[in-house]
Amino acid sequence: MFLRRSVTLAMSLKNYSSEAKNLVAVAVNNQTGVATVTLQRPPVNSLNLELLNELSSALTELEEKKARGIILKSSSDSVFSAGLDIHEFSNTEEGRLKKFWTALQDVWIKLYGHSAPTVACINGHAPAGGCLLALSCEYRVMLKQKTIGLNETKLGIVAPLWFIASMENVIGRRLTELSLTTGKMYTTEEALKIGLIDEIAEDTNDAVSKSENFLKLFQNISPFARSQTKKFIRGNTVQSLVKTREADLKAFIDDITSEKVQKGLKVYMESLKKGK
């Protein structure tokens, strides 16, 4: 039985980051064992080092505590996540850049390969890294009239292979190639048509309820059989990054610190501000 009453476990009170803020809240329903993980870094949940570290710790804890399901959502119902925090890219101090990319790799490895069933409750726009988080889950419910996609080429950057694989495993190679090369952002309705998302929701409550319904499918399935099956299906994709983490990190640092990319990112940030 799924009860609406959620208890906030001790872990949700923990402050995972070095900043005196909670950027990720975790609430576990003690009846169902389902955890709701809420990104809460206004205004747009851009993914900086501190948020990624908190998310990574939360995913580890939910693995250890054998959560029965994870619903990933945003505290805002306008933006799920604006993707990676572009300010992290302009801070080219190598120590932080390395920690930042390593934290993103960690989050993806943990979320993509999590033992618990995962749902992205995409209650807002989800460009780039926001789309990556959604693609890492097993099911996607999205609010109407929002947008989603891997738009990296529009910023003059190249989506790494594991971003590409995450999309390819959901919508196939042909559509992934078209989507990434053009940096296409899909509307919710378009995303449903191509299978990038699974369901459309009217509002956040509806999205949470649809996410919970998906997780109910596993009520009578052995968690071991389910998670091993997921591991067989996703294992190769996860391992391809695990084995190449150092090279991937180096490619990121080389690319992002190049003069050409830095100039392009500056122009992109200015265009975002002008768009207001």
Ligand SMILES: CC/C=C\C/C=C\C/C=C\C/C=C/C(=O)SCCNC(=O)CCNC(=O)[C@H](O)C(C)(C)COP(=O)(O)OP(=O)(O)OC[C@H]1O[C@@H](n2cnc3c(N)ncnc32)[C@H](O)[C@@H]1OP(=O)(O)O
């Ligand atoms: C060989 C391969 C190896 C390595 C490859 C190398 C590099 C590849 C690396 C990484 C891949 C990149 C992944 C990413 O995720 S990059 C980020 C891409 N994100 C976007 O393009 C989203 C941009 N934002 C938006 O479109 C809109 O903000 C959004 C639709 C999300 C929300 O619109 P809304 O109107 O609600 O808000 P805004 O007024 O636009 O924004 C408010 C505020 O927030 C700032 N902002 C927005 N997005 C970001 C961001 N991603 N990072 C930092 N800051 C962001 C925006 O500028 C506004 O700020 P201010 O003007 O100060 O209020």
